[in-house]
Amino acid sequence: MTFDEGQGYVVLATLVLPLAAALILIFTPGSQKMAVRYISAVTGAILAALSIYIFVAYQVDGPEAQMNLNWAWVENVAFLGPGGISLRLAVDGISALMALLTGVVAFAGALASWKIEYRNKDFYILYWILLAGVYGTFFAYDLFFFFFFYELAVMPLYLLIGVWGSTRKEYGAAKLTLMLVGGSVLIWIGIFATFHQAGIGTFDLPSLWAAGQDGTISATAQKVIFPLMVVGCGVLAALWPFHTWSPDGHMSAPTAVSMVHAGVLMKLGAFGIIRLGIQLLPEGAAFWMPALMVLGTIGAVYGATAALTQRDFKLISGYSSVSHMGYVLMGLATMNTIGITGAVLQMFSHGVMTALVFLMIGALYDQAHTRDMKEFGGLGRVMPLWVIFYAIAGLANVGLPGFSGFTAEFHIFVGTFRTYPVFGALAIFAAALAAAYMLRMFATVFFGPLNPHWKDLKDLTPLERLSGAMLIASIVIMGVWWAPFTERVGHTVTLLPGVTG
Amino acid sequence: MVPLENYLALSAIVFALGVYGVLARRNAVMILMSVELMLNAVNINFVAFAAYLDPGRIVGAIFAVFIITVAAAEVGLALAIVIRLFRNRATANVDEAATMKW
Amino acid sequence: MSFYDQWSAILIAAIAGFILVFTALIATRILAPFARERAKGISYECGMLPIGRNWAQVHVRYYLIAIVFLLFDVETVFIFPWAITYLSLAEFIFWQMILFIAILSLGLVYAWKRGVLEWK
């Protein structure tokens, strides 16, 4: 076993571990609620450790795809070509960063769900299945498995939100699930079309990428297929105008699901655009990217504007997510190194930041049972730590230097200005709006007179502090010392087809 | 000899009558009789083809005999079901047997 | 005598039968008295006025018998060709028909045991 193969098993472990946890939980008696929690916490910790390991072990001077694993899954299938379908996993710079994000958020989410009493076993089972799907999507180097894990990640959401959610949960869950699956239908059609157009009889992604770049997949076909892929993934990435599930879904979802969903799952969409759009269909990308830029900018401005008018914490965060994902799409649409790097960094940054926000909202909601901003005030006196944590998240959100948001947004703005200066200006306008809605919320909630009704609110529990601290650490590290992040991402981004310096 | 076309035309007419009966009638027994008409059209076809196109071999005739048998069994079964329905509900009209959507 | 000569005679016979009955009916039209009267049109039930609907409901056992008959009658269709040619056929075809009859008899036994043949 070479070193590289051994690392392949680490990658595999990130898939197997959550599934194994789910399997163990199935056979755990439902009444043993504490056992369930411990199992989940341990799983989350190991996952986080594995993710950090993958991130650290990624060699910036190494080959494009590292930590390969290639297991034949279906062989001797005539129409699938000689190779059939194989479980091919690998890590590149982008997925290394995404893995790190997933590990951190997953662990934090597992801890944040400690308080769930109602059928927590079932909750955790679905939670871990979801995470297995997320990891799988990030690591899959096979088109079939990419889609397999993508669907796997979307599937448990319905029940997670429908059963454990709040506020119009059925509506939110159904809307979210149907829109996301609708998106994946487009992807599926796109996959069929790609496979058929490539005509090389394999689902192996690198081979297909090569086919996309050397013109085996004709330019016309690419231009037809690209919208399918991008809109399909874009639904999950809250691409305007397919974002409408996002505020409703987030409002209904339980804390941990919001964290994972806004933090990680939405990134799957953007990640899919890189994998299936830019890498697979470069001709299509070149043709359609301006349109994506327009949509991304609309999303960014629209999200920020809408957030400005909301009173519900979760809705604010939901629209702010739309806005931030708009930045990501803008970054991708620039098609230059710095813009795309910024987009990937923004994916990470938004992931940890929004996870932190939802964690804090959950901590408040569990006690207050309301999320109406106007009912609060002066919380700094009763929940100082909560306020600090929330403030850090908010500042990162705004893009204050020293926090991850700055690093990411800076890259994006630079990239955008290089190609589309007008949109760059609009993006900065949106950032200003973000500052407005954040400060408005700070002013209302943190300061001012304390509503006596809330004087008994307790501050963060130790578990919440732990998970919050972890997320803050990620935010700060990236804001301060971004070199490890940028070089890993840049290593891969420079190799993307059609990307200009 | 009568030309083959005449047999085929006869069979087509009988078949069409049967189809019309199945579609237009609402009484289960009438529908069954219409189906029998269709099956007899098939028999005419088979026997005519066997006599004209396939001399010396009798596959068509054998087919016809089997169709007759199967049709008899089918009618037997269907009548048994009609009787059972009739005993439970006292109707043989398909329209009135509409506990479920038709 | 050809096939058509033989069967046309059967057709002529059918027509002859029709004519026979028809002439008899015409004869009675001419010869018999004809006086329409309301009471004559009433169904005959031994001189009493008819009770209830003029269609009696027939017991279900008649239908059962009809169904059983239908099956047996059609099966004899298969025995006919066999009974004519069995001597010149291979041994296993002979035994196949015996087997066929045996299966048929199983059906009869089943119906018997189920009480289809009981006339209660």
Add this chain to the structure above:
Amino acid sequence: MRDYALFIPEYIACGVALLVIALELFAPRLRKDLLAYLTALGAVAWFAAGLAFLDRDPKSYQGLFISDDFTAFFRLLAAGIVFVVALMSAEFLKRQRGVDQGEFYGLLLVAGSAMTIMAGATELLTAYLALEVLSFSLYVLVGILKRDLRSNEASLKYILLGAFSSALFLYGLSLVYGAAGTTSYAGIAEAFAGRDSGLDPAVAVGMMLILAGVGFKVSAAPFHMWAPDAYEGAPLPITAFLSTLSKAAGFALILRLFSTAFVTDAESWRWAFLALAAVTMTVGNLIAIQQKNLKRLVAYSSIGQVGYMLISIAALGYGDAQVGLNATSGLLVHLVGYIVTTLALFSALTAAVSRTGSEEIAGLRGLAETQPFLALVITASLFSFAGLPFFAGFATKLFMLQGATTDETIWIVALAVLNSFISLYYYLMVIRQMYLFDPLGEAVRFRVQPVLWGLAAILLLGILFIGMYPGPAFEFSEQAAKPLFESASAAASARVQAP
């Protein structure tokens, strides 16, 4: 010489069928579920005997029936279905009165044997007779609840429409016979290949009628009207039987008939199948949305599934043996996945309905609370139907559509994918009842009968296994599909070499 040994597995099945009937007749005081277990045992023996016929050289019985891997595949499938349905019925029939159980189980086995013959028939009369034996068994089984008005009605509608469709089918057969002068599949192919002119209108009409007839058997729209009623009126295990065995048998017949006998005129019938597929899947899924009754829902959803499968049949007519092979093996593997999923769904539903007594969707309210295992199995099956990953439906549907994709069919594959998206909506409506609502009345956990529990568990594992590791199922299906095309390609090459 005649090779009676080819039918040994069917002798076993029919022997057990007779035994079961006789047992009930002559030992009326016997415990009735013993009959079910005896049937299941018979199915196991049948399966075991069927295994011996795998991997053999094709062997023909008098040109009427061929024993090859394709036949063996369907034989094993039939045995498996009968096994599961028999066990399911053991529990279900305990609460039904006035059911002649010997007949019930006997007919299950007979119908299964008929399916084998349908798969192996290489001659029209044999195929027709097998089809009728299967249909007759199903007519009786649907109406087996003598005192249940719905069951009677379902049976009546089924038999009336069934008789009508077999008359259409037969008229088609007679026209084909007239054109080809023979009833053997190979002979028809030869006769059609050897003619000078194009497609005879009579043959075209004949093929369309045949298509209508078999379309009815697999309940393809617009010949699907019987399916919802028959499904709703039939006892639950028979609904499972209908939606698995009768469909599989129909496809077995279609595959063999169209891939061997009518292959010459593929150009002509391909479009009919494409249209049929498009209409079927759309109608099935759209109407399913409005359903309140579980069985009707399953009926329409299975109509939708048939629509997907018909795409493969259309691809069969692409005229290329390789495409045909791909499409067929995709169809077979999807059939396996579909059958396992359906059986899992129904064993769970049987258990749930036996407790709640309601066959409405709303009757499943709060099942996750009262019986989480059943809720899990039902959810898994529905997700598998919808084609979500992890479950059989994902992999098998993908293989099937992939195998059927050609330049001309890509639009219909897209339609199929869109349809499976629609189907997810109504599956979610069922899942919503189980997970999102509280049970009516008090939420007491209830126990599932051990047999049903075991069945559901094993089938659930089956769904997961096929979903996560479809390799073996796929190889098996491909092996089964090969015999259909070997002879065709051999004949094609022979034709080319002839001067």
Add this chain to the structure above:
Amino acid sequence: MMLFADPLFGLPSWIDAIIRIVIVVLVMTVFVIYSTYGERKLVARFQQRLGPMRTGPWGLWQGFADAIKLVGKEDIRPKNADRWVFELAPYATFIPVLLTLMVLPFAENWGVRNLALGVFFVFAVLGLNIVGILMAGLGSGNKYALLGAVRAAAQMISYEIPLVVSLLCVVMITGADTGNGVGTLNLNTIAALQEDRPYIVLQPLAFLIFFTAMLSELHRAPFDIPVAESEIVGGYFVEYSGIRWSMFQLTEYASMWGFAVFGSVVFLGGWAWPFGVDSHWALQLATTFTKALAIVVVIIWIRTTVPRLRIDQLMNFSWKVLLELSFLQLIVNGIILYYDWPQELLALTSAVGAGFLIFLIIRHASARSTKGLLGTYRTLGASSS
């Protein structure tokens, strides 16, 4: 004596057919008229009476007088009747019977037509008779008529299977007799094959079954429950009067003669036995007539001596006794003939079976217990429960 094998006097075949048919119809009418007279006379003798004596010497013109009377009676159609069904029923009952007469060989090649499928034709056509009876019952709009028709139909179809199978037993023997291994359904040939011995010798059981079934098909006592005056006032033709009623009477007697000739051809050697196939045609005609007359007389004789069976008794007798015995006979015949065992064995086994059947019938007269399967057999299948 091949005069009748071809068209008479070389005429076109359809003219030849008309001539033959007219002869048969005329002779049939005379026979029917005289057999009603004969039956009344015979029954009277059995009952120590004189019977009709007034019309002509010994009442010989009685039948003609009746016929004239019937033509002169009013023809009534009840208000409730379904017009077309009611009107067409006499046609539907009479024509099939007439058609059966078309294929019977009265002497060598003396008949209207000599069909290769004679036996099959007789059954195919006789089955239609039931339709006429049902039409009469349904169309009359009368409960008794309906009941009678349904009973008649049930009885006729029940006895049809033993009837067919018993004849198939004979057909199987013809296969051995023709010498080429292929049997025949041609009635003329069947008669000729019995030159040496009539098939009743080889197949007494089959004949017994045939005879019983025949009685039932004819609604003759003791199987006359469908037309029982004392129960259902005459059965399916209760609403028919005058000439229409007489059409049913005509049908009944014509079919009685038809069956008698048919039975004599198939079982009693027809025109061929005992005088051989080369005897003079007049002798052949006389032979056939004598045998048929014997059967008719026996039918009438049975009518006067045996009491009427209940419907359950006669249905059970058919389904539970005759059907089994006929199939048994078929199988035994098959085995013996296929393996070329001596024909004496046929006679022996069949005689044993016939003995068993007669034993059952005799036991029935004195039996008390009707319980269980054995009881069923003991009482001729008449379960009274």
